[in-house]
Amino acid sequence: MRKLIAVLLAAGLLAAVSVVTAASPKKQTLLSSATQECLSCHRELTPGLVQDWENSRHARMTPREALKKGKLERRVSSEKIPAPLTGTVVGCAECHTQNPAKHKDSYEHNGYQVHTVVTPEDCATCHVQEREQYDQNLMARAYGNLMNNPVYLRLVEDVNASGSFKDKRLQLTKPDAATNADSCLFCHGTIVEVKGLKSRETAQGEMSFPVLTGWPNQGVGRVNPDGSLGSCAACHSRHGFSIEVARKPYTCSKCHKGPDVPAYQVYEVSRHGNLYAAQGKDFDFKDVPWKAGKDFTAPTCAACHVSLITGEGGQVVAERTHRMNDRLPWRLFGLIYAHSHPKSADTSIIRNKAGLPLPTDFSGAEAAPFLIDEKEKAQRYKNLQQVCLSCHSQTWVSGHFQRLEQTIRTTNQMTLAATEVMTAAWDQGLARGLAQKANPFDEAIEKKWIEQWLFFANSTRFASAMMGADYGVFANGRWYLRRNLQEMNEWLWEKGKKR
Amino acid sequence: MRKLIAVLLAAGLLAAVSVVTAASPKKQTLLSSATQECLSCHRELTPGLVQDWENSRHARMTPREALKKGKLERRVSSEKIPAPLTGTVVGCAECHTQNPAKHKDSYEHNGYQVHTVVTPEDCATCHVQEREQYDQNLMARAYGNLMNNPVYLRLVEDVNASGSFKDKRLQLTKPDAATNADSCLFCHGTIVEVKGLKSRETAQGEMSFPVLTGWPNQGVGRVNPDGSLGSCAACHSRHGFSIEVARKPYTCSKCHKGPDVPAYQVYEVSRHGNLYAAQGKDFDFKDVPWKAGKDFTAPTCAACHVSLITGEGGQVVAERTHRMNDRLPWRLFGLIYAHSHPKSADTSIIRNKAGLPLPTDFSGAEAAPFLIDEKEKAQRYKNLQQVCLSCHSQTWVSGHFQRLEQTIRTTNQMTLAATEVMTAAWDQGLARGLAQKANPFDEAIEKKWIEQWLFFANSTRFASAMMGADYGVFANGRWYLRRNLQEMNEWLWEKGKKR
């Protein structure tokens, strides 16, 4: 530590750096003077936030030290970090005052140009590779992939609509921005824009703060005031940014629990989830790289889909990926059918044969030019299975995935049958869909059709992929796939008779 | 300890007190001779119960010591505790033999007048403030608020009814007491009354025990044999009465998990719940007062709604409240609409404009004289937001609650639309409601109407209030609000056509 201070002294950086005692009395940390100034008020004003940060690695480690680590142990991926940032720990000012020119939400705050919304662009200073990979992740585009797709947008507008019953008729009004932000965009991300400044009385007297649209929000595809997409805090919760939090399955449950994407529910009852729940207390969630066997003996979401996994000796089992689909051959999530993974993170560019922005036709045929091919699927299967093979034999793994492939086929088949019932209803004028220039998602029978793929087929597939047992049967699984299809069919029959 | 014994000796209390070695060998505790006698049999008879108590603070701390603590650190709120109780730890006899005159369930047991049902009145000996606050809590009146409200009672009687199918007709019989106790009253609380004594063979020979109605029960609004209301053990589980248990979210899940009040489900997937699940192992759940930042960096139910929260330096962020609505401006729970919080804990006294015991009209207009006004709501928002501000900026907090206010409006609107469809059905004679002097809750279409507010509007609001993401969309949220309204409307249309 003394040596480091000497180096800093030599570099003439001492003006901006001084050694202070943080909350933890035994430890001395190198705080920039700007961060010290932040803390001088905020330790009192927002003690929970500050303490969370003080428990963090950011509060204890300078980028200079971080860069000295070996390649596999390193948590920063940028090869070069701007010199003024390397000698102090990563504090308030280091993130909240970066790139002020780009940040439209930057404002004057006690003599500093501060911005509220820290973005992937800010984090990229030290974590450039993660930011680049994430930008190729469907999630980064989650706002536009939903809201810029005219088909999906009609679903959003119907789900979030407000209704009234006037003159014996149901009337719907389009959702307001607050409702969308509280609903779909909570996870997909809002557009955060600055709408001027507003002053307000504070404990420190009158102060001005920016007025932001769509705030607060930490959706995975947030559109930020600096033009970047996404929020690292979606998974790496502020202000601890703990790798433990990101690796534990709870962080994923925030958006991946529900009948549409029941990944967390399925994980919970899977053998993997059982073992994590029973024995995870003995796992090491902070070791980098994450060593299969040594650090953990049952995987979490991150282990299979994101983390750098090695054997005990350091041999790489799987590369870290914030693109998160390097190990995903299929997109199990049904829109309307499970399909080969899209090539581009921007799925609003996809066109099926009918010219609609959907990855498949209504018959399930893939919009092939926009989806990965068999060769890429094989590679991704291989990437994923390397993780499985840390604990399972090839026979086991092959058997598991053969079953998943069959489940993809049969659930797509059950979706096709429902779609054909729906199409018959549209054709016979019993309901009004796209061909009738109407919203295909707003009638009761259409909502049953949606549940067929969005809830029941999805649940069955997730259960198959991650050993979710009853989520493939009675817990939104095949029981409902079959029951719902039966009800749709009987509805068509009854309705047809009446005409 | 020696000094304490000397004091006790001087006070001539030694006859009733002796020093014995409890299960934990390193610690000596002061047990009353009565409690020793209880333990002499029950340590063998009910080892789990006794050990739970032996792990407790009650088993280690005398009220005299407890009273020496500083005001913020103190867990007893009574300024004076009767002298005979101060010198011994809080054992079996201290609670189960108190106030025998008031306890109609008191009975002779090995030479002592013992009562089975320990009540808030008993606990008030040391915890008077908690008892007084809790008495002003809606929960304390949960039995009467449900069962003494003739509107809600019809719902109870229909939900718990037993049905038979005779002469091609469905016939319903009113629920029996055991069914109500197993259903609604499990949480709301039963009436516990003594129905004589019954003798039975035991390991100690023939003994008599009281026969109690509605037993066992630990519902929050239990009507006790001593006339008091509630059960402290609803949250402070016997016989450890651990503050850790009360502060962890699981205890609340007992009654607040389900489609009607999905608070725990929502918490689980919220960022707060994620962080608690991932890092709660490092929190201090036993510190009093509970220090934001130092003791915890993500809140549980208790942190936001109940506990005394301070900063690290002891500055009070939020006062402890067992009234539990000091920080609640709105009653999100829809009966039929979300509404300003009731003034009185006894909600059966409320009358809306139509004279019904409901906090709103069927149109959603509030029964204003019985509900808190805007000024009180502002104060409660402030109380609640003080907790939020320990970790979040005012901009963040304001944005969050503005969105919640909008969600209250839109979910009430979606409930109104459904109520208007329902009213049209009643008016057109397609169903029979209150105006037809019928139960408005027993027909299939009425049950759909109930789910609109009791399940879907509630879920959407809880999700908005606590960042529950999919619980506001596909997991019983807006998707169902909209789908259900659509189905009700199509039913009305179809049904109307047939006539």
Added chain:
Amino acid sequence: MRKLIAVLLAAGLLAAVSVVTAASPKKQTLLSSATQECLSCHRELTPGLVQDWENSRHARMTPREALKKGKLERRVSSEKIPAPLTGTVVGCAECHTQNPAKHKDSYEHNGYQVHTVVTPEDCATCHVQEREQYDQNLMARAYGNLMNNPVYLRLVEDVNASGSFKDKRLQLTKPDAATNADSCLFCHGTIVEVKGLKSRETAQGEMSFPVLTGWPNQGVGRVNPDGSLGSCAACHSRHGFSIEVARKPYTCSKCHKGPDVPAYQVYEVSRHGNLYAAQGKDFDFKDVPWKAGKDFTAPTCAACHVSLITGEGGQVVAERTHRMNDRLPWRLFGLIYAHSHPKSADTSIIRNKAGLPLPTDFSGAEAAPFLIDEKEKAQRYKNLQQVCLSCHSQTWVSGHFQRLEQTIRTTNQMTLAATEVMTAAWDQGLARGLAQKANPFDEAIEKKWIEQWLFFANSTRFASAMMGADYGVFANGRWYLRRNLQEMNEWLWEKGKKR
């Protein structure tokens, strides 16, 4: 340790045994040379699997040492264990090369006859009593109890069917083997048969492995290549076989979470589950015998249903049972009605008065000759209640179970009412059931009838048995029992009118 080696030397066993340093550097273990050879490759190939085993008791304890334990402390139940196995720890070869003659899946692997599927027969070498008890457990017969029952088989075939919509008609095809394996048989168990050998390129060159049907699978009633039934790994997860995992509730959640058997959901929100979640971190999950009070102060699934429970002094509260119904008077699970527990683990032999393989008539009358009588029920109640009485008074316990008995009556009554509506529909030709030689499970109204008993009556009963509160009311409980019955009745009324 030295002494043990001396003993082994004297016994001339050293040829097969050598002392090696396992992964944990501080500990020396006795590995057979065969296991050493397995590890020499698999420590690299499947590090997660190997480390899981290395953390296990199997990896540290020889059968010889295990047999020296006192009767209550002992985890092996076999009185004699074959000599060649007693001196080494229980490693790869000890299990995977046992009984090669019986194992049709045994194959040549690097000079050893290895089998993939370790079975109860293999485990019985050391755990003979557990294997014998488990063989009398319904679970061991879970495959046949489902698939060899022609009534239930029709349900399976309908739930897992694939559908298509051709010529305006819904057409169903019977499920394929992979779908059944991914659905019902995931928990019930598959038939694992050898279909020849297949060679494949591996890191060690070309090798041959058996081709297995229904693999992977760890269902409780798996039909194994050696003819035995079941999989110990269903609960005792490979390769740690940790008693902690089996005693924690998560392992049960794998199959007992879902609307049909919501045991885990109910446990989670019960007081028992709350306390486990809040305080389980302080319980001792590895102590044998498991001491109520000392080791735990709230039960898990295993505590009530499986484990050997004693008081602190060693007095037996409940005997260990892998039959798992020694403490179960009722089979709460409704097929179609809750009923007295079957006598035989093979339930496909049951015949009701109508000659159907069901434990009750359609009226609910029990197929008495095949079910336990009142005397046996009383004994099982006593066995179960001994566990309750470790923490609760007899008054409490009696009150609890009287309520459960009433809930069994009322839920069976609500099932009866639904069955009578269904029967009326069949009789009137509005649907086609067994009497019409049709599948009674495939029409929409029939599916509503199924949900009455399979989802709602079951949920209500599980909630009553384990204090699940809302699971007996709004979370798939009485609300749905009543709503569903209402809907069925209105359907019958409407449908009847049209004819």
